[in-house]
Amino acid sequence: MTPDQQQARRNPRKTLWLLLFVAIAITLFIITPGCSVQLAGQRVPAHVLEADPDAFNVADDVAVLHYYGVGGWGVQWRGEYLLMAPYFSNHGFLGFYADQGPDIEAVIAGVNNTPFSEAGLILVGHGHVDHAADIPSYHAAGLTTDQAGVIANSTTLNMLASIMPPNERFRCAEAPTTDGVPINDCSLAGFRITPLSSAHAPNVEILGKSFTVSEGTVDQPQHTIPQSPADYLLGATWAYLVDLLDADGNVVFRIHYMDAVAGAAESHVPAELLAERDIDVHIACVPGFNYVDRYPEWVIEQGNTGYVLMGHWEDFFRSREKRLKPVTLVLSEGKLNDFAERVEDVMPAGQNRSRPVNKSTDDCPADSEKCGPRGESWALPVPGETYHFRP
Numbered sequence: 001m002t003p004d005q006q007q008a009r010r011n012p013r014k015t016l017w018l019l020l021f022v023a024i025a026i027t028l029f030i031i032t033p034g035c036s037v038q039l040a041g042q043r044v045p046a047h048v049l050e051a052d053p054d055a056f057n058v059a060d061d062v063a064v065l066h067y068y069g070v071g072g073w074g075v076q077w078r079g080e081y082l083l084m085a086p087y088f089s090n091h092g093f094l095g096f097y098a099d100q101g102p103d104i105e106a107v108i109a110g111v112n113n114t115p116f117s118e119a120g121l122i123l124v125g126h127g128h129v130d131h132a133a134d135i136p137s138y139h140a141a142g143l144t145t146d147q148a149g150v151i152a153n154s155t156t157l158n159m160l161a162s163i164m165p166p167n168e169r170f171r172c173a174e175a176p177t178t179d180g181v182p183i184n185d186c187s188l189a190g191f192r193i194t195p196l197s198s199a200h201a202p203n204v205e206i207l208g209k210s211f212t213v214s215e216g217t218v219d220q221p222q223h224t225i226p227q228s229p230a231d232y233l234l235g236a237t238w239a240y241l242v243d244l245l246d247a248d249g250n251v252v253f254r255i256h257y258m259d260a261v262a263g264a265a266e267s268h269v270p271a272e273l274l275a276e277r278d279i280d281v282h283i284a285c286v287p288g289f290n291y292v293d294r295y296p297e298w299v300i301e302q303g304n305t306g307y308v309l310m311g312h313w314e315d316f317f318r319s320r321e322k323r324l325k326p327v328t329l330v331l332s333e334g335k336l337n338d339f340a341e342r343v344e345d346v347m348p349a350g351q352n353r354s355r356p357v358n359k360s361t362d363d364c365p366a367d368s369e370k371c372g373p374r375g376e377s378w379a380l381p382v383p384g385e386t387y388h389f390r391p
């Protein structure tokens with residue numbers, strides 16, 4: 001299908017979406033979030049944190065997991081740095097169909113004090129704006145040419161073809177094609193990346209009707225990057241196992257990453273991989289968990305999962321300068337509490353096998369403005385917050 005045909009196919013739905021987004025925007029102006037969000041009786045810090053550069057000066061046997069916000073994470077391990085593609089531009093509802101590129105100032109501010117510019121690999125789970133749209137600006141934030149590889153679905157690589165190899169901005173690019181088989185070419189020495197075929201829950205349900213934005217694929221390499229946030233199409237959805245390896249190549253820590261919600265029947269971790277090691281940390285996508293069957297329970301049960309980081313929770317349709325609040329219309333304080341309770345129900349206190357080693361009550365006193373809420377087996381990360389795990 002040509003780009004023109006793809007454009008034509010999208011247009012009939014565009015009017016409906018435009019109307020929906022205008023309605024949402026009006027709602028946003030009417031509902032003015034004022035008071036702080038509480039999770040498990042703990043106050044969620046009001047604002048994005050400034051990253052602490054000392055949080056990355058750790059011994060080689062500490063795994064560093066840094067939350068940039070939305071689906072964005074950085075993982076530092078044995079001197080290497082991996083990114084789960086961060087997004088800072090927060091384009092907003094009103095501009096969703098308008099031509100606009102990354103907010104470069106927001107990207108530079110968002111990666112400040114982190115080893116972003118040393119990243120050797122970028123993972124993307126699907127092609128939506130909040131996962132792929134800031135990648136074209138990463139070089140402006142210091143990610144030097146040739147050094148980083150990109151693993152993303154073929155739609156994302158086609159949308160961003162003008163900045164992908166053989167052009168100069170990235171070392172290599174690879175689209176997962178096989179479920180459960182590690183990717184070798186683009187990977188890093190201390191990591192093993194295994195793509196897992198997954199799914200994308202509806203973005204929102206209103207009056208019993210489900211909506212998923214920007215569905216579709218891009219099947220040919222494009223000469224320019226997408227013009228509007230709505231032009232970033234979903235493509236196939238992948239989850240990833242991110243295995244941290246010791247010097248002998250043994251898996252010593254296993255992260256399961258999802259940047260979209262999928263139910264028990266639509267996503268899985270192959271048993272032969274779990275025979276090798278359980279999941280130490282599940283990086284969750286919280287918004288939409290209530291639209292699917294048994295998420296997060298299925299990940300915790302299948303993977304004998306040791307800890308859950310409740311990612312992607314904050315509203316990325318508003319500027320990062322504003323007060324943090326859960327994603328409008330999809331999440332709420334009540335739903336965040338439901339999610340944490342469901343994690344605890346399936347992983348009762350004492351049964352978690354992993355926990356961050358830098359979140360004691362000394363590190364994070366009650367209602368600290370520097371730490372998100374947490375329980376025995378879960379934490380709600382604040383954008384800019386860093387977790388240390390000792391494999």
Ligand SMILES: [Zn+2]
Pocket residue numbers: 126128200260
């Ligand atoms: Zn999405």
